[in-house]
Amino acid sequence: xxxxxxxxxxxxxxxxxxxxxxxxxxxxxxxxxxxxxxxxxxxxxxxxxxxxxxxxxxxxxxxxxxxxxxxxxxxxxxxxxxxxxxxxxxxxxxxxxxxxxxxxxxxxxxxxxxxxxxxxxxxxxxxxxxxxxxxxxxxxxxxxxxxxxxxxxxxxxxxxxxxxx
Numbered sequence: 185x186x187x188x189x190x191x192x193x194x195x196x197x198x199x200x201x202x203x204x205x206x207x208x209x210x211x212x213x214x215x216x217x218x219x220x221x222x223x224x225x226x227x228x229x230x231x232x233x234x235x236x237x238x239x240x241x242x243x244x245x246x247x248x249x250x251x252x253x254x255x256x257x258x259x260x261x262x263x264x265x266x267x268x269x270x271x272x273x274x275x276x277x278x279x280x281x282x283x284x285x286x287x288x289x290x291x292x293x294x295x296x297x298x299x300x301x302x303x304x305x306x307x308x309x310x311x312x313x314x315x316x317x318x319x320x321x322x323x324x325x326x327x328x329x330x331x332x333x334x335x336x337x338x339x340x341x342x343x344x345x346x347x348x349x
Contacts, residue, residue, distance in 0.1 A: 194231025198225055201225035204221045205222070205225070
């Protein structure tokens with residue numbers, strides 16, 4: 185997906201999530217009732233940021249033109265404003281500090297996911313290294329067997345030649 189359409193998708197997702205939260209926050213009994221929309225809002229914000237960072241396949245005029253730069257900056261500001269508005273609404277509805285707790289928990293979970301991915305990559309590298317080591321040992325064993333068989337055949341051939349004379 186190209187950066188402009190990604191940004192538009194992100195903005196649309198962000199806006200629809202904020203609209204849903206605005207219309208339902210007063211009737212929400214707990215944060216879980218709007219949690220999915222908060223997740224969608226974060227996803228939309230991330231898409232806007234990624235679109236701003238991803239410039240491959242675009243010409244220099246598209247990347248650095250005033251229209252492109254202005255649009256990216258305005259999109260980012262609008263996204264930040266909408267997130268700040270949701271933060272105020274959540275804190276007002278569920279108590280001061282709720283939004284900060286949500287952000288802290290989200291960051292903790294993102295960090296845990298990154299650590300789990302790193303651990304998985306490490307296990308995969310170790311497994312590949314072990315397979316390579318096993319292959320090396322197997323190749324050496326096969327090589328030794330071939331050499332021993334060759335020596336055995338050579339000894340038999342030499343012995344047979346001595347016996348025949």
